[in-house]
Amino acid sequence: MNWEKVKTFLIVLFFAINVFLVGFMLNSVKITSSASKTVIEDTAAILNANNISISKEIIPYSIANPGTFDAVPITIDHSYDSPRKLADSNVEAQIKKALAVIDVKNYNIHKIDDSTYSVVQKSGGYTVYDGRITAKVENNRISLKGVWYKQKTKPKKSGNADGGLVFVTGVLIDFINNPDRNPSVHNSISSVEVGYCVPQYDSGMQHVSVPVVACYSITTSDGTVFIYEASSGEYLRNK
Numbered sequence: 001m002n003w004e005k006v007k008t009f010l011i012v013l014f015f016a017i018n019v020f021l022v023g024f025m026l027n028s029v030k031i032t033s034s035a036s037k038t039v040i041e042d043t044a045a046i047l048n049a050n051n052i053s054i055s056k057e058i059i060p061y062s063i064a065n066p067g068t069f070d071a072v073p074i075t076i077d078h079s080y081d082s083p084r085k086l087a088d089s090n091v092e093a094q095i096k097k098a099l100a101v102i103d104v105k106n107y108n109i110h111k112i113d114d115s116t117y118s119v120v121q122k123s124g125g126y127t128v129y130d131g132r133i134t135a136k137v138e139n140n141r142i143s144l145k146g147v148w149y150k151q152k153t154k155p156k157k158s159g160n161a162d163g164g165l166v167f168v169t170g171v172l173i174d175f176i177n178n179p180d181r182n183p184s185v186h187n188s189i190s191s192v193e194v195g196y197c198v199p200q201y202d203s204g205m206q207h208v209s210v211p212v213v214a215c216y217s218i219t220t221s222d223g224t225v226f227i228y229e230a231s232s233g234e235y236l237r238n239k
Contacts, residue, residue, distance in 0.1 A: 036061060043169040050176045053188040059172065063194050065165050065230075066126045067155030068213045073147055073198070076133050078102050080142045095119070095135050098142045104133070121148060124155060127195035129217060129227055129239070149198065149212055164214075166233040168192060171216050178226060180238050188221040197227050199236055 044056040080098035084090060092109050095117055099107070108127075110118045115138065121131025133146035157164075172192065175181065197215035214230040226238045 039169055043172050046173060047176065051183065051187055052176065058189070058192055060168055060192060063165060063168060065157050066124060066194065066196065066214050067157040068211055069151055069155045070153045070209045071149035071151050071212045072209055073149055076102065076144050076146045076148055078144045080144070082140045082142060084140070086137055086140055091137055092117070095142055098144060102144070104148055119146070123151060123196060127193070128212065129195055129197045129215060129225065152209060165230045168216055171228045171233050172218065174233065174235065175218055175226065178235060180226070185222055186220040186224060189218055190221050191219045193217050194230060197229070197236065199229050
């Protein structure tokens, strides 16, 4: 037996098998992508047919599970007197100083009107839909009121192969018959995102550890946000 020929044959065979496996994997990804694209297009078509305007481009192709963590809800009721005269040029910087005094971190600030700002909690880059503080500005005083979730544990992700989340396309279809949706007002979806929320807990509870879980948010063009628990697809509330 010519071992050199056998060795060459085996090398060629293994190379051919590797090429086949790579080609199979790439083809599988392509099929999966095409199927997902079809589902997204069909979902957008069904919503549009039910008089809910949505662009297929805003429907997420894939969503990573942000995980679940424990937190303590803290009721915020605090006033801060700025040493500087408040104006458009410095008010957000002064709000940040007021928040630092009460050890509030990780947030985005949104201007509502000339005297009202909304401080929205973030965790790991995700919005915590229930963590929100309203900042009222009057003269040089900043009044802070709301609920904040002090994180106690690191996010723990599901070990399920599918990430433990229901498909967002199914949640979008469910939105058609949402009991809180006003067909004449909530008829255009502007964004679909994943973040965190606190299901089945009163936001005013204090010093009780609660689970903060992954949730989907469907925001309509009038600014209303509809919250769904991402692991079950259950509708929770709007805000």
